Amino acid sequence: MTERHREVFLEARSLSRHFGGLAANSNVSVTLRRGEIHALLGPNGAGKSTFINMLSGDLPPSSGTILLKGEDVSGLPAHRRSRIGIGRSFQRTNIFPTFSVQENCVLAAQSRQQQPGKIFRPPLHNQAVVDRSHEVMALTGLAHCGSQIAGTLSHGEQRQLEIAMVLATNPIVLLLDEPLAGMGADESSRMVDLLARLRRDHAILLVEHDMDAVFALADVITVLVNGELLESGPPAQIKASPAVRSAYLGEDEEIDHV
Amino acid sequence: MARFFRTFPLIAALAVLLVFPMFGQIFYTELVAKTLILAIFAMSLDLLVGYTGLVSFGHAAYFGIAAYTVALLTPAGAVNSIWWILPVSVLAAALAALVIGVFVLRTKGIYFIMVTLAFAQMAFFLFHDTDLGGGSDGIFLNSKPTAHLFGHEILTFENPTHIYYLVLALTIFVYLSLRWLLKTSFGHILIGIRSNEHRMVAMGYNTFNYKLAIFTMAGGLAGLAGFLQVLLTGFVTPEMLAWHQSGNVLLVVILGGIGTLIGPVLGAFTFVALQEFAQGLVDRWQLVMGIFVILVVFALPGGLAAIPARVRRRLVKGAQHD
Ligand SMILES: Nc1ncnc2c1ncn2[C@@H]1O[C@H](COP(=O)(O)OP(=O)(O)OP(=O)(O)O)[C@@H](O)[C@H]1O
Ligand SMILES: [Mg+2]
Numbered sequence: 340m341t342e343r344h345r346e347v348f349l350e351a352r353s354l355s356r357h358f359g360g361l362a363a364n365s366n367v368s369v370t371l372r373r374g375e376i377h378a379l380l381g382p383n384g385a386g387k388s389t390f391i392n393m394l395s396g397d398l399p400p401s402s403g404t405i406l407l408k409g410e411d412v413s414g415l416p417a418h419r420r421s422r423i424g425i426g427r428s429f430q431r432t433n434i435f436p437t438f439s440v441q442e443n444c445v446l447a448a449q450s451r452q453q454q455p456g457k458i459f460r461p462p463l464h465n466q467a468v469v470d471r472s473h474e475v476m477a478l479t480g481l482a483h484c485g486s487q488i489a490g491t492l493s494h495g496e497q498r499q500l501e502i503a504m505v506l507a508t509n510p511i512v513l514l515l516d517e518p519l520a521g522m523g524a525d526e527s528s529r530m531v532d533l534l535a536r537l538r539r540d541h542a543i544l545l546v547e548h549d550m551d552a553v554f555a556l557a558d559v560i561t562v563l564v565n566g567e568l569l570e571s572g573p574p575a576q577i578k579a580s581p582a583v584r585s586a587y588l589g590e591d592e593e594i595d596h597v
Numbered sequence: 598m599a600r601f602f603r604t605f606p607l608i609a610a611l612a613v614l615l616v617f618p619m620f621g622q623i624f625y626t627e628l629v630a631k632t633l634i635l636a637i638f639a640m641s642l643d644l645l646v647g648y649t650g651l652v653s654f655g656h657a658a659y660f661g662i663a664a665y666t667v668a669l670l671t672p673a674g675a676v677n678s679i680w681w682i683l684p685v686s687v688l689a690a691a692l693a694a695l696v697i698g699v700f701v702l703r704t705k706g707i708y709f710i711m712v713t714l715a716f717a718q719m720a721f722f723l724f725h726d727t728d729l730g731g732g733s734d735g736i737f738l739n740s741k742p743t744a745h746l747f748g749h750e751i752l753t754f755e756n757p758t759h760i761y762y763l764v765l766a767l768t769i770f771v772y773l774s775l776r777w778l779l780k781t782s783f784g785h786i787l788i789g790i791r792s793n794e795h796r797m798v799a800m801g802y803n804t805f806n807y808k809l810a811i812f813t814m815a816g817g818l819a820g821l822a823g824f825l826q827v828l829l830t831g832f833v834t835p836e837m838l839a840w841h842q843s844g845n846v847l848l849v850v851i852l853g854g855i856g857t858l859i860g861p862v863l864g865a866f867t868f869v870a871l872q873e874f875a876q877g878l879v880d881r882w883q884l885v886m887g888i889f890v891i892l893v894v895f896a897l898p899g900g901l902a903a904i905p906a907r908v909r910r911r912l913v914k915g916a917q918h919d
Contacts, residue, residue: 416798416803417798418801418802418804419801421798421799429796433793433796433799434793434796435796436792437792438788445785446800447800449786450800450801451801453802458781458783459781459783461780461781462782462785465782504800
């Protein structure tokens with residue numbers, strides 16, 4: 340299918356965010372389509388996490404609009420954005436360390452079922468929620484450690500749980516902030532496989548420093564530098580771009596060896 | 598087996614409490630009733646502090662508001678039935694918590710502590726500085742409520758032993774209800790908020806609503822304790838809403854063990870026992886209490902409720918060394 344035919348799930352129109360005098364994002368526009376993985380690249384401090392925070396509702400933009408399936412959602416608080424289908428993962432693992440792996444996933448899945456008749460029951464008595472927790476644990480490779488306390492997982496497994504919890508909320512848009520960071524080779528390749536499979540039904544924004552993964556997965560790449568959109572286009576265009584090369588000076592090797 | 602060792606002390610304690618009034622003097626029956634009331638009060642605060650991560654420093658307001666509701670709704674000559682005066686006073690406290698909660702729950706951390714305190718002080722001065730409830734002296738309860746069931750008077754609250762059994766029954770009821778509540782998804786959501794509110798929001802929970810719900814429930818339960826307190830003592834004073842009272846109940850929770858239900862009960866017994874003991878010993882009993890609290894906080898993180906687990910760990914370690 341060509342890009343034109345793919346359904347637009349999320350559209351960010353010239354988002355800006357200032358922290359005092361610092362312009363963390365200036366007029367950044369990005370379109371996320373179903374069936375596409377859109378990679379967001381940029382050096383440290385380029386404003387990638389800030390951009391995700393604005394889309395997820397964690398940070399109010401200084402200006403600009405956010406549309407979900409054509410509807411303006413810029414004014415919605417973070418919990419509402421999650422409920423309409425914008426799911427995010429965090430760059431720094433953000434789980435419930437004293438709960439078991441399954442309890443973490445159950446709590447995430449339960450967020451879609453908050454009717455009083457559903458929450459005043461033991462969590463494991465809600466079959467739909469329990470089923471969803473098993474599904475996402477299986478998808479992310481955590482099926483074997485459901486009863487383990489999340490805080491005792493290895494760093495890589497905690498990253499997997501981070502993704503499992505986002506998936507448990509059944510989002511249509513996935514905003515993933517460095518999902519592969521700190522994963523071992525096996526975990527990392529399983530996650531790459533999973534993202535490739537998730538692409539079909541989701542619109543995915545992927546912030547990632549692992550260039551192998553980015554070029555293996557991305558349909559579109561946008562490069563941010565100092566909060567400004569430097570270039571956006573298909574991987575081949577980005578790889579060949581002199582502007583991107585000079586911005587990544589010193590990281591040239593990483594792009595070259597792909 | 599482990600389950601037996603965990604429940605056996607509870608059953609034994611319950612048996613002792615059940616027969617206690619038959620042996621002790623009235624003074625002690627009333628003292629234990631007062632302790633159980635403090636235990637209910639402390640459990641209600643622990644819902645906020647221990648389970649949701651909301652350190653309220655104004656919890657006495659709801660205790661006192663329910664107590665004043667009972668006194669003000671009992672004019673001279675009137676005799677109220679407990680079947681309506683109890684729910685009404687509990688609802689009054691819950692309503693106050695709902696309204697105050699809407700404001701205070703918009704703040705976090707140290708600001709939350711200060712704003713809950715400020716609202717409680719406002720309630721204190723409302724009763725202390727106006728004639729609404731007898732001013733700084735407080736007022737006596739004109740008459741105790743009655744408890745009829747099918748035309749029979751089942752309890753007479755002129756009799757402290759009857760109050761004792763009502764308090765004991767309600768303590769057990771509150772303990773079991775909260776144990777159930779905290780094991781539901783609702784309870785897990787509260788613990789999730791305490792542990793990582795940011796992630797809860799990101800997953801789609803409107804945490805404000807949950808915090809308001811538990812703040813209101815905790816206020817209502819504190820109101821139940823306040824109701825029982827007037828029933829026992831027969832009078833209300835503004836001191837019931839004062840910040841000392843809010844501080845004391847916070848101490849009870851910390852002593853007993855934050856984030857457990859048995860902790861506030863253990864804390865209440867320790868607190869009252871210490872108070873009685875130290876009061877007889879020295880004028881400045883608060884000093885003794887202060888030293889004890891400091892000792893517990895440093896020597897026993899997790900409070901008194903953590904003792905069994907520590908002992909068990911010791912025993913296991915000892916067995917391994919042998
Ligand atoms: N809450 C904040 N307050 C002030 N400055 C902030 C805040 N959040 C981010 N910044 C600043 O905005 C800039 C962009 O930060 P951001 O975290 O978005 O970068 P990033 O591209 O995600 O970097 P990295 O690759 O290191 O994760 C940085 O200079 C950062 O210091
Ligand atoms: Mg970042």
